[in-house]
Amino acid sequence: MYRIRFHGRGGQGVKTAGRVLGSAFFADGFEAQDAPRYGAERRGAPIFASVRAARAPIAERGPIRQPDLVVVADESLVPVAAAGVLDGIGPHSTLLIRSAETPDTWRERLRATGPLLVLAAQAGDHEAARFLGVACAAAAARLVGVISRASLEQALRAEVAEFGALAVAQSLEHAMAAWEAMAPHAGAVAEGVEPRADTLAAPAWIDLPFEPATVSAPSVHGTATSVQVRTGLWRTMRPVIDHERCHRCTWICTTFCPDAAIGVDAQGAPAIDYDHCKGCLVCVAVCPPHAIRAVPERDAERGASAPAAP
Amino acid sequence: MSESRFRRMNDLPSTHLLGAGTAMCAGCGGLQAVQEIYDVLGEKTVFVNAAGCMTLLSTYPFTPFRGSWLYTAMACAPAGAQGVRDALDLLIAKKRLPPEEDLDVVVLSGDGAAYGMGLSSTSAAIDRGLDFLYLCYDNEGYGNTGQQASAATPHAAATAGCGARAGHAGQKKDLFAIWAANRPSYVATAIGAEPLDLARKIEKARSLRGPRLILVLAPCPTGWDFDPAEMVEIGRLAVATGVWPLKEWEAGRVVHTKVRRPRLPVEEYLRRQGRFRHLFEPVRNEAALAEIQAGVDAYWAGVS
């Protein structure tokens, strides 16, 4: 059985990726199973999709614990523990990350022991964001090596049709580019070793004891604990304030930020809380002197756009 | 409004009470309004929530509130508010709670519950004269499940499961009028894009007792299909085209708090949103656009 996981954010087409790959396997005569998994449905929130494919009917279901291939559409998810990108990755698992950085950089960063590949992303190419999913599906299809180009195309047309002819054409373009990019590694991903029942470790079951309602009720005795959730990790574009243009009206950006992610610093200047800013860019749109501009998150992290000091 | 402490934009707070880090979509018009509202209402509140997008404001162990919160179910938040309000009154009357521990009770509801399933419990709470504030963030559909049509969905809007071709066949229900007909203490429409108007109305509502509705149009990037950065601009257009009148009801009188003349054509508002794209592409649906404009014109013709 092939066991493949896709990781991305809501809005990047990860669910579609799973369906495209599942349909492509199915078209080529495999038994296939695909499923998305997300928490709250939100644009920007981490989601993943699983795909299983085999020659025999598939009884297994649920999260894939031992993936043969993990495809990461959005590299910013790798450090996000809750996204579970690296869960179950073993020496047999191939990790494919869409990134502008090199495989060596990633190998070093993650101390990866198994195969690690990169699907090259152009720095600053944001139009491609919508098509991340289908590109990843195509890359995955090439890597498993048992899916024909024709079946991939057929699957893609079927899954994207509801978004219109233009979307289909653009999706095909991005997908086939990824298909070609993976040519040197065609067939590199093989079916995994099947789990054996005789080598399983015992589950660490416990007897859950009675605990008083003071702790066992779903109540939060604390104020604003939400600030511990770094929704800043949702961001793909970052707003940056140019303090030389800022008039310090100090109410427009702070009022219109939906997430209360703009405050005022000790000098009375607006300050963006990058731990929580989701990158909606409302502040960019509403600032009267246009003192806020949007910078791609990757570029910002590399310090290519350090804000001018207030 | 002359006694309001919100006279100029600078009177609005720069730092906010509601914690960041919630799971609302980037650019959520509802959350933006709730931020402002919470700043004025403060932390001596208990928000009683009806099922909707904002159910997920608090997910264990994270809550953005500095005051209190109770999640009920979709149809019954006003009944939950009744229980909390009555219990607080009882405790204080029986001297089991000092008066300074009192809280204002606020129902937080999306349009799905407010315009539909929750009407029964809402109407009855008004009948009983319940002292509570009812805050409805109206994104014109069942947002949490993917934007199916609700009774708040405007005519011709595309929704999940309905009509990239013709859009919603129904008309937006008039919740303002329904509340007014129930004779509460106060009803107001507002929008986050007009923050001073909103702040003054919250301040006004806070000074009153009894059942009070604040109905806030919540531009929704995910459900209405527009770039999150445009959330405020779309809100401004809703007001400038006259699609979303800003008004108050009190003791049988309706007062419009912001009247734009001349109004922008409704097209300016509609064409920015993907949910109305079918009215413009592949060809303009002149009849539908004229019908929508006529509806807005008719409303304002009745406003002096």
Added chain:
Amino acid sequence: MSRLLLTGNAAAAWGARLAQVDYVPAFPITPQTEIIETLGRWIDAGELAARLVLLESEHSMVTAAAAAAATGVRAFTATSSQGLLYAMEMIFTVPGWRAPFVLVNVSRGLATPITLEPDHSDVLAARDSGFLQLHCATSQEVLDSVLIAHRWTEDPRVRLPAIVNLDGFHLSFTREPVELPDAAAAARFLPPFDPENVRFRASRPVSQAVAVLGGGPYSYFRYEIHRAAESALAVYDEVAGAFASACGRLWPAVETHRAEDAEVVFFLIGSFATKARDAVDRLRAAGVPVGLVRPRLLRPYPVEAIRRALRGKRAVAVVDQNLSMGKGGVLHAELASALYGEPDAPRVLASFIGGLGGRDIALEEFREMAQIAARAAADGRSPAPRLLYTEGELREVRKLQGIAQAERDDLARGGSEP
């Protein structure tokens, strides 16, 4: 102490009064309306310092009761049948708030067809919800059980709401002697409401009943409700003991009558158990070694007490006044699961469905059930489940059907137009 004739409804109201409840959200439904009317009268007369609020539906009523309990007051409410069903979303939701309160259910058969008369299909539909369940057979028991339930639910080892069930008509509207505990004894037994962790106040903000994402955390919170319900078994015995000390009556989790040396026992809940008790006495007088086992707690299910009571018996005639469509009697199924694999468990469990919609169970029917159970014990095989229903009753239904269908049959035969 004074001894009065009280209906079950009046007894329930007295229980709430002696418990000095603070808050009564209410909605009328036959056959419980008398409870809230009585409380309303007392409140108007200044005899009970509580607030009664009419909500617009039972769904809202249960929400208001739980929300008030979650704010820190002692809440009490009552419903029946269709009303309990209307509230079901919240019946399942509010136990997880871990805010204690008491709901009296006056059991009544469920639609369809709609009826006003009693059976237990309504209250048993709530058995999975997290509400504890106490089942009463007499008006005295109703009053005492309301007091017991308030203390029981408020115990920190429990903190779950409870349903106290009494049968419509046979108990709700039937007067019988009840000893009223005096107010001082009741107040000693039941101290003032302690909100503990559950409350709303300005100085201690709290977000209650929040959503949970993930199967691991969800499983924790759900299973803890179950653990609290289990914990309530031992707490019940303590509370019942304390009540006995305060008011002189002991209400065990499982009541038995002449069961120790019985070969066959009847097993049923509610007010028809008094009929069974009467039948046991008469059958004993005729030489038949029968007894009665009457569970009073159904949630938590008093497994050990039931096993003990039935150990060594040859046969159990389970009388279910309820019906799980497509499976059969609920008490029977739960009993079978409790006894499976137990050494010395009765060989035979005979399932009888009786009393649906208040259908009476006659003395000869109790005798017949005992005989069937005894014969089956001799054979060693449980008989097929049986609905208690007579030839005469079916004849009666045919007559009614005849009337209901007459015109249609007439037309079908080509008869004259009306």
